[in-house]
Amino acid sequence: MSSGASVPELAAPSPASPQQEAELAKLIVSVLSLEVVPEDIQPEAPLFNQGLGLDSIDALEIALAVSKTYDVKLRSDDERNHRIFASLRSLAAHIEKHRTR
Amino acid sequence: MPPDLVGQGLAWPLIDRPMSDVVCRRAGRAITVGQLLAEAATLAARLPAAAEAHAINLCADRYRMLVGFVAALLRGHVTLLNADASPARLGLLAATHAGCYVLADGTAPNGLPMVAIQLDPEPPVPGPLPPVPAIPLDRIVAVGFTSGSTAEPTAHPKPWGALVAAASAAAERFALRAADGPRATILATVPPQHMYGFETTIMLPLQAAVTIYAGASFFPSDVLDSLAALPPRRLLVTTPLHLRALLAEGRRPAPLAAVISATAPLAAGIAAAVERDWHAPMLEIYGATEAGSMASRRTIQEADWLPYRGVECRAEGVYVPGLGEVRLGDLLKAGPGGRFRLLGRRSDMVKLAGRRASLADLNRRLLEVEGVRDGVFVAPDDIERNPAARLAAYVVAPGRSVQEILAGLRAKLEPLFLPRPVWLVPSLPRDRLGKLSQRALSDLRLTTARNG
Incomplete structure (x- = not known):
């Protein structure tokens, strides 16, 4: 690499549409039997711990539902994992980028 | 180790296997017992000087957890088995245990002294290794916690003898001794701070002929891809929750020598599916944080549990080598052939995801x-x-x-x-x-x- 070149930052995937986010919110509320209506999930709010209060059982359930619905396999080995699961918005964007159905 | 040696003022080596054995596979590399000992000795020199101290080992990486545990043992410090890094929990542990410090591979919060475990990109070539110390069997080396619904954890101190006795009983039960054939590699989906994960992925590699896998192993795709990259004999150490997700994923894993589940009773349907679809024996361990692993069974064949060597069913609980009689939350009934049956919960306890x-x-x-x-x-x-x-x-x-x-x-x-x-x-x-x-x-x- 030449001395003047800079390493391009890993771009976050472009956001999913509001409809796609709403569809994912509905899926999450239904597979986890959450006591909220899908519209109440703030797209930018954290899904785990302080935000929606999800835990590791939920992470597995979400991975299962996302795999079945969108054929997208969630993994924990890449560095971006924390970003993917950070919020409804980031998860929806990741799914839209990788979905095959 | 014969269980009857416990309680006689004796000592047992920290590591009971050859230095050239592969103890861990991590990031595509095989790490030997000697390299582990060398890295642990280097870390031990950086630990707080206090003679009596408690290490809160938060490492998510299984190998770093192992290095941290061995380093604490070399310094005579006690390891607190706790994965909860919330300031409230760390504060509570620090208030109830003398000289707490944190061992972490990420960032650790909360004003406690922290020793970061950073491993060299290339493990050091072992020069003259420190001698492997023998640890008194009655010394408390770790503390497990039953953390129920609340922030108030109950501490269960673990003497070295009890941990070694359980590890050698498990090695015998699951054919993990040096003479039992090809080395087994263990991939576990349970955190090393949980008693079950600690016994199978921290104690076993010190005392039995196993290699542990230190890499991603949470989501079904992680587990399946990681298993495919490991050599046989592969052993999957997991829970009913993960098995359910893995079966639903539908992909058949690389050939497994055995699948072991614990933390909750495994449904007969899941056990049958594993045996049928994966062609692997589906085994269960019965354990509890206060007593450690006590028994096992092959779910589709046996309703009753076969105790580990030295474990006996007693009226008010179980006798466990190195611990004595332990009262359990479950009711047990002795059956034929030394086996026992679980009759249910003693009280109003419920268990979710192992908690x-x-x-x-x-x-x-x-x-x-x-x-x-x-x-x-x-x-x-x-x-x-x-x-x-x-x-x-x-x-x-x-x-x-x-x-x-x-x-x-x-x-x-x-x-x-x-x-x-x-x-x-x-x-x-x-x-x-x-x-x-x-x-x-x-x-x-x-x-x-x-x-x-």
Whole structure:
């Protein structure tokens, strides 16, 4: 690499549409039997711990539902994992980028 | 190690295997016992100088956890088995254990002294290794915690002798001794701070001929891809929750020598599916944080549990080598051939995802929520079979919403125990003594299910 070149930052995937986010919110509320209506999930709010209060059982359930619905396999080995699961918005964007159905 | 040696003032080596054995596979590299010892000795020199101290080992990376545990052992420090990095939990541990410091591979919060475990990109070539010390069998080397529904953990001190006896009994039971053939590689989906994960992925590699895998192993895709990259004999150490997700994923894993499950009873259907679809023996371990692993069975063939060497079923619990008689939350009944059967829970304890809570305690906390006049938690009928089961709650709280009640509970309970769903009811069917009978509760359940 030449001395003047800079390493391009890993771009976050472009956001999913509001409809796609709403569809994912509905899926999450239904597979986890959450006591909220899908519209109440703030797209930018954290899904785990302080935000929606999800835990590791939920992470597995979400991975299962996302795999079945969108054929997208969630993994924990890449560095971006924390970003993917950070919020409804980031998860929806990741799914839209990788979905095959 | 023969179990009867425990309690006679004897000592046993920290590591009981050749230095050239592969102890861990991590990031595509094989790490030997000698390299582990060298890295642990380097780390030990950086640990706090106090003779009596407690290491809170938060490492998510299994190999770093192992290096940290061995380093603490070399310094004579006690390891606290705790994965909860919240400031509240760390503060509580520091207040109840002398000289706490944190061992972490990420960032650790909370003002406690912290020693970061950073490993060299290339493990050091072992020069002259430090001698492997023998550790007195009665020395407390670790503390396990039963963390129920609340922030208040109960400590269970672990003498070295009890851990070594359990490791050698497991090695014997699952053919993991040096003479038992090709080395087994263990991929575990359980954190090394959980007693089951600690026994199988921290103690076993020190005392048995196994290699542990230190890499991603949480999501089904992680587990399946990682298994494919490991050499045989592969051993999957997991839980009913993960098995359910892995089976639903539908991909067949690389050939497995055995699958081992613990933390909750495994449903017969899951066990049968593993044996049929994966062509692997599906084994279960029976254990508890206060006693460690005590017995095993092959689920599709055996209803009763075969105790580990030295473990005996007693009237009020079990006799465990190195610990003595331990009272359990489960009721056991001795059966033929030294085996025993689980009869159920002794009290009102419920278990979700390997964590325990008392229903009475949960109810008490529910009643402390502002605006709640009456309320009760109920465990679903399938709680022992459905790994993703959740508790429900019936709540009398006029003028309050479900969201308000949950917000109140969230401040008092771990998220795992938050009720799903919450049913708002006008009153609870208590009898004249104020008691809720099982019958009244199931009637209530039927009515709400119909109306809801």
